[in-house]
Amino acid sequence: MPLLEVGKLKMSRGERVDFYCLEKLPPLSVEGEDIKFAQEVEYRLSLTNADDAIVIDGMINVDLLVQCNRCLDSFVYPMEAHFQETYCDSNFSQPGGKQPDWVPFSGDQIDIAPEVTQTILVNLPMRFICRADCRGLCSVCGADLNNNQCQCTRDELDPRLAKLKDLL
Ligand SMILES: [Zn+2]
Numbered sequence: 001m002p003l004l005e006v007g008k009l010k011m012s013r014g015e016r017v018d019f020y021c022l023e024k025l026p027p028l029s030v031e032g033e034d035i036k037f038a039q040e041v042e043y044r045l046s047l048t049n050a051d052d053a054i055v056i057d058g059m060i061n062v063d064l065l066v067q068c069n070r071c072l073d074s075f076v077y078p079m080e081a082h083f084q085e086t087y088c089d090s091n092f093s094q095p096g097g098k099q100p101d102w103v104p105f106s107g108d109q110i111d112i113a114p115e116v117t118q119t120i121l122v123n124l125p126m127r128f129i130c131r132a133d134c135r136g137l138c139s140v141c142g143a144d145l146n147n148n149q150c151q152c153t154r155d156e157l158d159p160r161l162a163k164l165k166d167l168l
């Protein structure tokens with residue numbers, strides 16, 4: 001879990017520190033399926049004491065282990081995502097200074113894991129395709145058409161056209 005030490009930063013207004021680390025995250029749960037990380041998550045962040053709050057800003061790099069939607073092969077999907085969150089300590093911020101989207105924390109450490117997970121989730125593509133020209137699986141025998149060309153005669157008709165053909 002990426003825990004950021006902010007005890008010292010909280011004491012000095014306007015101060016900015018850089019933070020770099022590699023750390024693991026637990027698998028993401030996406031629509032009931034687990035997406036694992038191929039390796040540790042890379043965090044390149046800066047932490048700023050912005051009077052009422054700690055602003056954390058930077059990039060996170062992840063390599064996700066995903067399955068191609070066409071050929072079902074596993075592959076590594078690299079993602080670089082912009083991370084920006086504002087964390088406020090209730091003892092530290094001025095009354096009325098809080099904004100609704102600020103994330104509360106207490107003590108001298110901030111666990112950014114929930115927001116990192118959220119950032120990755122919002123940056124996920126609709127579909128994972130292992131490569132632009134992935135040919136997928138044969139709809140008849142299930143062969144991986146990237147590796148072998150089966151002898152099946154596949155109906156290449158658009159399913160909507162196929163329906164029309166049935167009607168005629
Ligand atoms: Zn594929």
Ligand SMILES: [Zn+2]
Binds near residue numbers: 142
């Ligand atoms: Zn086939």
